[in-house]
Amino acid sequence: MSEPSATSLLSLSPVIPVVVVDSAEQGVGVARALVAGGIKVIELTLRTEAALDAIRAIAAEVPDIVVGAGTVTTPARAKQAAEAGSSFLVSPGLTPSLLSAMADTGLPFLPGTATVSEVLSVLEAGYTEMKFFPAEASGGVGYLGSLPTVVPDARFCPTGGIRLATAPDYLKLANVGCVGGTWLTPADALATGDWDRVTALAAEAAALG
Numbered sequence: 720m721s722e723p724s725a726t727s728l729l730s731l732s733p734v735i736p737v738v739v740v741d742s743a744e745q746g747v748g749v750a751r752a753l754v755a756g757g758i759k760v761i762e763l764t765l766r767t768e769a770a771l772d773a774i775r776a777i778a779a780e781v782p783d784i785v786v787g788a789g790t791v792t793t794p795a796r797a798k799q800a801a802e803a804g805s806s807f808l809v810s811p812g813l814t815p816s817l818l819s820a821m822a823d824t825g826l827p828f829l830p831g832t833a834t835v836s837e838v839l840s841v842l843e844a845g846y847t848e849m850k851f852f853p854a855e856a857s858g859g860v861g862y863l864g865s866l867p868t869v870v871p872d873a874r875f876c877p878t879g880g881i882r883l884a885t886a887p888d889y890l891k892l893a894n895v896g897c898v899g900g901t902w903l904t905p906a907d908a909l910a911t912g913d914w915d916r917v918t919a920l921a922a923e924a925a926a927l928g
């Protein structure tokens with residue numbers, strides 16, 4: 720699948736699955752299961768040794784999904800994720816050097832924000848799409864709903880504590896393009912290769928669009 724343009728990351732899917740894998744094989748399995756359920760984007764978090772290999776394997780073996788890297792926390796990780804074949808990058812927060820390293824990759828990216836000052840930093844750098852993390856713990860729907868009056872150009876992918884039941888409340892907000900979450904890919908389903916369960920969870924999430 721072709722790379723998303725810099726302005727389209729929030730429009731790829733109502734839900735970006737945030738995924739933690741233990742092996743490249745697990746990554747390929749979960750990516751195929753998500754596609755079967757109608758979700759065509761996957762964010763592999765750089766929280767495990769296997770993440771970069773999983774990104775490489777998915778980019779090579781699952782052409783129907785857009786694969787990106789999440790939990791990008793350092794400039795070096797941004798570069799590694801791009802070299803592994805990521806089509807986009809997501810960070811849980813931002814520093815000036817992380818922001819410029821993600822921009823240097825040439826890939827679309829979502830820098831993480833949780834405060835108005837951080838949103839202003841991202842806007843000042845010339846970007847309007849960002850992650851809002853940790854969404855529930857940072858004020859959730861009420862907080863995001865109060866932002867357009869002061870930062871009307873900012874658009875968000877809230878992530879952190881969101882589940883199927885609460886996702887619609889976020890998706891109703893005009894400044895929310897999509898939500899992210901791990902609920903589609905439970906660790907026990909990945910560990911046992913229960914791909915039917917992942918496909919069913921993906922289908923429920925895809926129907927939110």
Ligand code: 3PG
Nearest residue numbers: 737878879880881900901
């Ligand atoms: C993330 O990295 O965005 C979070 O781990 C997702 O949070 P969740 O596990 O509560 O969905």
